Structure formats: C-alpha cells, structure tokens
Amino acid sequence: MKKLIRSMLFCPANNPKLYYTAPVYNPDCIIFDLEDSIEVSEKDAARDLLVEAIKSLDFGNIEIFVRVNSVTTPYFEDDIKAIVPAGVRNIRLPMCQTKEDVIKLDKLINSIEVEYDIEIGSTKIQVGIETPKGVLNASEIAGASNRVIGLSFGAEDYTASLGIDRTKEGKELLFARNMIVNVAGMYDIAATDTVWADINDSDGFVEEIKAIKALGFNSKSCIHPSQIDILHDALKPTEEQIKKAMVILDAVKNADVENGGVIQVDGKMVDVPVITKAKKIMSLYEKMMKWEK
Amino acid sequence: MGKIIRKLPEYIEGYGKVVPYGTIITKKEKAKLSDVVTKKNSKVISLEEAIINSGLIDGMTVSFHHHLRNGDYIMELVFKIINKLGIKDLTLSASSISKTHDCLLEYIKDGTITKIYTSGFRSALANEIQYNFNLKAPVIFMTHGGRARAIEDGSISIDVSFVAASCCDKLGNMNGKYGKSAFGAIGYPMVDVKYAKKTIAITDNLVPIMDKDISIPKDYIDSVVVVESIGNPQLIATGATRISRNPMDLLIAKKAANVLIASGYIKENYSFQAGSGVISLSVCKFIREYMKKNSITGEFASGGITANLVDLFEAGLFRKLYDVQTFGSDAISSLNRNENHIEMSADEYANPANKECIVNKLDVMILSATEIDVNFNINSVTGSDGRMIGALGGAPDTAAGAKLTIVVAPSMRKRFPIVVDNVKTICTPGENIDILVTERGICVNPRRTDLISILKRNNIVTTSIVTLKNDIYKLTGVPNILKTGDNIVGIIEYRDGSVLDIIYDL
Known part of the structure; x- marks a missing residue:
C-alpha cells in the first residue's frame, strides 16, 4: 500500500520551534523550506539547522520533504550536498522548467548516494511546476528520472509569470492544473496542488479543495497547521461515494466482470472503468481510516 | 452614650453559656x-x-x-x-x-x-x-x-x-x-x-x-x-480571550473536547466549568458544536463567567450560569439582563464546608496548569524558574468537587517541559485530576480505570504520563533542579486548611 499523502505542511527551515511543533498537527508530510521563506543571509544557518534536526529528531510516520533552492541559484548544490547525506530522501525541486533541471538534480543525487553508500535511487524528487514553461514541459520533466514521484503546482509564481492576479475562483489556473493532473496520471505519480494563502478564509479553502479534488489532485501544500484537518476532511470520499463503491464491489464479487463485460447495479451499467473507480475510492478510504487510527 | 453596660451572668440554666453583646x-x-x-x-x-x-x-x-x-x-x-x-x-x-x-x-x-x-x-x-x-x-x-x-x-x-x-x-x-x-x-x-x-x-x-x-x-x-x-x-472589563487563534491551543482544545465527548460526560443536564486559560476556554468552541448537533442541554455552567460561557448559555445549551466573578463586558451585560445568569458567593461556589456548594455538583471541569507531574499533581503558582507567577484560584476546589477533571496544557512552553517528574509547587493534588490532554499525548490517571476503558472503547489513544514525560524530555532535556534558599516565603494551603506545599526564597 502506497503511503497516504494528502497534506504537505510548509515550515521555514530556520525556525527551530517548528521542528518539534509541526509534527503534532499530524500532516502527512512536512516540507522544510530552504527556498522562498529563507532570506539570503539566513540560507546557511537554515541549512545547518535542518541538517542537525534531520539527524537528531524522529518524525515518526510523517514523510519529510525539503524544498531546496532552484537549480539556477548558488545555493542549490550546497543544499543537496548537505541534506542527502543527513538523511533527507524527498526533495522538492522548485521552479522546474525543463527535463535538464531534473537531470542535473538526478546526477548530483546519484553521486552523493554513491559517495555516502546510500541506496541508489532511494532519494526521490517532487518537481515544482511554477512557470508557463514548466507547465508545457511537465511531461518531459516527469519522465526525466525514475526518482520523480510527483508534480506540485505553484500558482503564485505561475500567475506572476503571466502577469495576472490569482483569484479565489482560480479560473486562471485551470489550464496549468489540468496539465499537471494529466501528466501525473500519465506517469502514475502524485499531483499536489498549490497553497491556499488566506488562512482566515477556511470556507474558500474548502471550496478550492473540492474543485481541485474534482480535477484529479490528491494532495495540497499547506502554509498553516489549521489547514491540515480541513484538507483531510475535504479530501475524504463522501459517505455516498463509499456506499456506492461498496455496493459495486460487492456486486462484482458475484460476477465475472473484472476483466471485461458489464453488469447492472441499481439499474446502472457497471463495467471495468467504474469498477476501477470504486476500487480507488475504497483504497483511499481505507488508507485514511488506517492513518487516522 | 448608647453603649450597652449590663452585668450578665456567665451561664444561664436551660440556655447555656452567655456570650455578651459585642x-x-x-x-x-x-x-x-x-x-x-x-x-x-x-x-x-x-x-x-x-x-x-x-x-x-x-x-x-x-x-x-x-x-x-x-x-x-x-x-x-x-x-x-x-x-x-x-x-x-x-x-x-x-x-x-x-x-x-x-x-x-x-x-x-x-x-x-x-x-x-x-x-x-x-x-x-x-x-x-x-x-x-x-x-x-x-x-x-x-x-x-x-x-x-x-x-x-x-x-x-x-x-x-x-x-x-x-x-x-x-x-x-x-x-x-x-x-x-x-x-x-x-x-x-x-x-x-x-x-x-x-x-x-x-x-x-x-x-x-x-x-x-x-x-x-x-x-x-x-x-x-x-x-x-x-x-x-x-x-x-477585560475578559479572558474568547477563542484562541493559536493553532496549538486549538489543537489541544479539540483533543480535550474529543476526550470529553468520548468520556460520555457531555450529556443532557450535565454541568460544566472551564478555567480562564485560553485553551480551556477554547474547549467551549468544540463542545458547543457537539451539544448543538446532539441537542444536549446542560444544567449549568459555573465559576468565572466569560463571554464563551454566555454564548453557550444564550444559545440555549445551558439552563443556568452561576457566576462568582465576571470576565468582560459581554458577560457583565449578560448578568444584568439574564435572569438565569445567577450571582453566587465564594461560599456558595466552593467552600468545602458548604455541602451544597456548586463545585460539588460539577460534572466536568477543565483546568490549566503551569506544570503537571507524573503523579498528576498540578502547579499553577510558580513558573519554571520557581518564581511566584500565578494563582490557586478555584482550581483545587473544582478538581475536588467535579466528577471529571481534565487538565489542558501544552507539553512544553519555550524550552521548558510542562510534564515533569515533580512539580515545583503542588497546588492541586494529583488524586483529584483525571485526565491530562497535551498536543503530544493524552494521559489518564491510573486510578480512573473506568475512564481508561471507556476512552479505549471510543478509539481515544492514551499514553502513560511517564512515557509522555520521557518523550518531552527527549526534546527539552531533563530540567535542572531548581536551587532555592532556606527561607519559606509561601505556603500553599489546601481548601481544608491543611498545608499542601511550601515555596522558598530564591
């Protein structure tokens, strides 16, 4: 069973308190940030703190990611050279625009894994798609390395590149979101949506979760602990969805249709795609229940 | 002029000892x-x-x-x-x-x-x-x-x-x-x-x-x-903060509300009090939702009355408010306009010699603490540096009277652990504390075997307080033993007049 990843909680890597407070909110992932939230003068200190924390703290079941500085910055190599030997196995590469960005990171990780006798390929990459170029190149980016386990969308940089405002409705993001979800589906990797910046507008946040869930996203980056429970709740399959899936899977048990053919359940046609959807819903539900326990 | 001067016998048969006027x-x-x-x-x-x-x-x-x-x-x-x-x-x-x-x-x-x-x-x-x-x-x-x-x-x-x-x-x-x-x-x-x-x-x-x-x-x-x-x-007229916006406070409050609900104590006609700490007040927010959804009306809420409790009362979720001290202008105006927002004396509230005092009728009490130890003793008077910074308030009274007393506290403040081997000052004896809720774990006093099983039945994960303390010490380190002088500067009296603990000079 793949690990359940719905929430990725951003924590600036230079704040010591967050290393021991963030885990208590039970996000699926914590993503320690070395990039945008860290001032240039703090880059080294944040990296040092992160390395020591990774070495000494136990984060339990919570998956740890690090958002490094992008490949075009002078901090990129230092970040990777410090955090991979320290034990970080999930890297978010921001502002990824071409497959060459991924290949550059892949090669660097590879050399570090060899040098430090770390299992080759065990360090994974989540690529940050945050520019129009990155959106259009999403497919070649996702296919550039076996290390790529997911795509994450960054709407703030994306809208800045287009010179448009980001709205609560998010119509301006539709193309990019669709592209990312489509590519993620193509490679069977995770699609993580952008952050919701207005932490006081939880109703708007829920609406956005519903919208991106409908598009096919299965996780979201978060900037505040209060967003985690809201996100997890909103991503849960509805009671109606669960009931329907259970009825379908129950009916399928007694009919040989899993490899083709059609049966009727409650007067509606059920074939392989419907069965696949029902299985996905039940799998997600079971993972969530297990995780909550 | 007007002074009573009369020679009185010391004893009158059939009456008894004479206590002279004045x-x-x-x-x-x-x-x-x-x-x-x-x-x-x-x-x-x-x-x-x-x-x-x-x-x-x-x-x-x-x-x-x-x-x-x-x-x-x-x-x-x-x-x-x-x-x-x-x-x-x-x-x-x-x-x-x-x-x-x-x-x-x-x-x-x-x-x-x-x-x-x-x-x-x-x-x-x-x-x-x-x-x-x-x-x-x-x-x-x-x-x-x-x-x-x-x-x-x-x-x-x-x-x-x-x-x-x-x-x-x-x-x-x-x-x-x-x-x-x-x-x-x-x-x-x-x-x-x-x-x-x-x-x-x-x-x-x-x-x-x-x-x-x-x-x-x-x-x-x-x-x-x-x-x-x-x-x-x-x-x-400044009141205690209505509802915290701090996510850690809200997390603890939510966990405490879940524990309360799972305990079965939140039911028709129950009685409730929350200390004026920001976390305990925030518990009201979550209880409110549950009471409303399940059409539960409590008999009374009591103690220091805050806007939070007035909100619950005016939403029809409690029939009465018993008020010994009013926090904030909203609660003051409620006392003036609501017949069932009732003023009470400290005697009616918490006097241990008063068998009918309100604390003895409490079902649920939510308390804050500056420290709690592995024996569930609470400190609410001295800080991590040993200085006197707090109060006993009505905590030891309510803890003694309430059927269920829950302490809500963060597991650490700054770099100091809140759950410790020994509190610096015992203010409320641990035998009166039933449950501790922190963001890192929920601990039930081993004396309350009934609560341990009911929480387990309702999927509330609990841990031993020693384990929780050890987990916290892993992050904070073991706190240094406080060095004090030999002069006694404070005495903590229990509600019955016996001495619970002593505070020394620094």
Missing part, C-alpha cells in the same frame, strides 16, 4: 444598631474617616476582593490613607493580588503590610518577597473556597473589609453590575462582609436608594465612601 466576632450578620440607626449619622463619609471609625489599628487584618482585576484602584487608595494614619503591621487578606498591586511594594517595605493571604501572587511584589524575603510571615495561598471556609471558621478574622462597588446607595446596598466601573458579580466579598467586624463600601457611583439588584445589602455595611474612581474601566 464579643461575637466570628460572625456578623448585620452592622451594629448603634452605628447605623441610633446615631442617625450618614454612613457616607470620607475614606480617612471611615478607616478611623472602623477602629483599625496596628496588627489587624484588612480584606479586599479582586473583581476589579488589573484595573483596581482600591487597595492603593486605602493603603495610602492607612500609611498616612501611621498604622503598621497589618495582615492583608485579598481574594487575589494582581500586577496592578505592585503599588503595595512600598507598604511592604515600610512594615505597613507584614502578612498576606491571597489566591494569587505575581509580578514585582512577588519578586520582592521571594528575592528579598521581607515579610514577617510567608504569603499564604488559599483557594477561593478555602478562603471562604477560613473566614467562616475564624481561621482568618477580618477586622476591616473594604468592598468596591460600582453601584452603591448611601445606606450601603450595592452591586458590581452597573456604573462606569461595572465588573459584574461580587462573589468574593459576600463572605467577607458577613464576618468582618467592620465593612467599608467604596464606590464611584452613589445612586438613590436601591430596592432591587442588591448583591450585598446595607445591613453589613458600616460606612460608604465615595471616590472619583474605583478602577480603570478598560482594565476591569
């Missing part, structure tokens, strides 16, 4: 006739006159109440006059002492005040006593209920009680509900006035003779003093 000092039901009617003098006099008339002399005990909180001007006004009159060696019995009372420092230094009874003690005043050890006797910390008991049984004998009233008539009928300095319920001095030898009302709002809304009646009042202001209204 010698009963433990219980005063009414002011002496001579003071009120026969002289036909007005009670309304200056503060200086009132103090002189009260007969206050060296070595006596004066009492105050803390409903004006950090806005209180009364203690400073009174001690200025006392100081001017040259009266020394007084015992100060206050229901609590706030930061604003740092002004008393000079009166401690010059020997005007030499002994203190209080529920809370903090700030520069506490530092002075803890670092310079300049009181004749240790500060005696009493719970709100313990203080009522001590006054009633004579352990504290009040010579002159000073009562602030935001609304008072010339006879001394008073309340704290109306006026520019309104503070709400006046529950603590309701006890003082009954037993004090003399009582002086101090008001900044002298009104025509009151015939209703009388919280303390004229019968107990010897003098009425009118001053320009009894306190700073902005500081008086």
